[in-house]
Amino acid sequence: MPDELGLGVLLFIPYREMERRVFAALEEAGHPLTPAQARLLARIDPGGSRAADLAESAQVTKQTAAYLVEQLERAGYVERVPDPSDGRARLVRLTARAESARPVADAATAAVEAEWLAHLGPRRLAALRDALTRLRDITDPYQDRD
DSSP: OTTOOOHHHHHHHHHHHHHHHHHHHHHHTTOOOOHHHHHHHTTOOTTOBOHHHHHHHHTOOHHHHHHHHHHHHHTTSEEEEEETTEEEEEEEEEOHHHHHHHHHHHHHHHHHHHHHHHHHOHHHHHHHHHHHHHHHHHHOTTGGGO
């Protein structure tokens, strides 16, 4: 069928809408984050992360990660502190401002998922989640870091 959309596009369209809704909610709540900034924030470990590790897990260059960390630090979402395991290194840690954005994003995500549940029904949504979880086994090199 020539008009049939590929799986990549079919995966991307609902993701893009969820992302749009999450960022709109964050903006409305006073957290004007970009997708690149949010992706980096999401990868910061609870005790802090080195910028080089963030670059690797976000699959960006070290320069890009450093630039995003600078932006996030100026906006009050992260702080850089000495790494207790290496006095020469610094860790990037989330601030209270970053933590206050999480419930906003979580609520927006939950609202979208509730709409999907209402549209698809519990069986289809469970099947979708199961299929995507199984695909993660062969597509996500970072799943063990969650």
